[in-house]
Amino acid sequence: MSQPARTPDPPYYAVIFTSLRTEGDDGYGEMSEKMIALAAQQPGFLGVESARDADGLGITVSYWESEEAIANWRKHAEHRVAQSTGIEKWYAEFFTRVAKVERARRFTR
């Protein structure tokens, strides 16, 4: 999580999840770490990047080989429980955007 994801050459897919949290942790931190670890075990997973700003805005971008891989992860049983709980109590607002990465450039010092 502490570095940009080492994705292969495009094309591939990105799921951009941007969120504002409600107040209090209420099990969120633990579930968040668990979901990232679980996502990484799914077929077609290419990488994930996540940051939450001091002002409360969080951005998690996960990268996938195909739309099918994204659909499978969305329907994963444990992930569905997390999604429901997110809507029930953890998030004040979120956007989920699915995008096709067409080109990428990496710089490293």
Next chain:
Amino acid sequence: MSQPARTPDPPYYAVIFTSLRTEGDDGYGEMSEKMIALAAQQPGFLGVESARDADGLGITVSYWESEEAIANWRKHAEHRVAQSTGIEKWYAEFFTRVAKVERARRFTR
């Protein structure tokens, strides 16, 4: 910056910029704010979301109407100076990914 971008219905484009900073500010904070304000004035700009994690990973996603709008912003004179300075001193590593947003879902409480 403190909330998800209120983008219109897809399709539109996203530029996902993920970075690790070098140590020290060295003018970065000021330039970063200036570039976000300047981007927001460009034709075809739809919104921006930015978060930097306590562990140093930063994610900025800007949204654009078209690839042409992205190309124009990339070539903007002041932005080019910022890009050069970023490579020269501010970033240890970054990825820039250009992606076409195909679908989006918003949740709000």
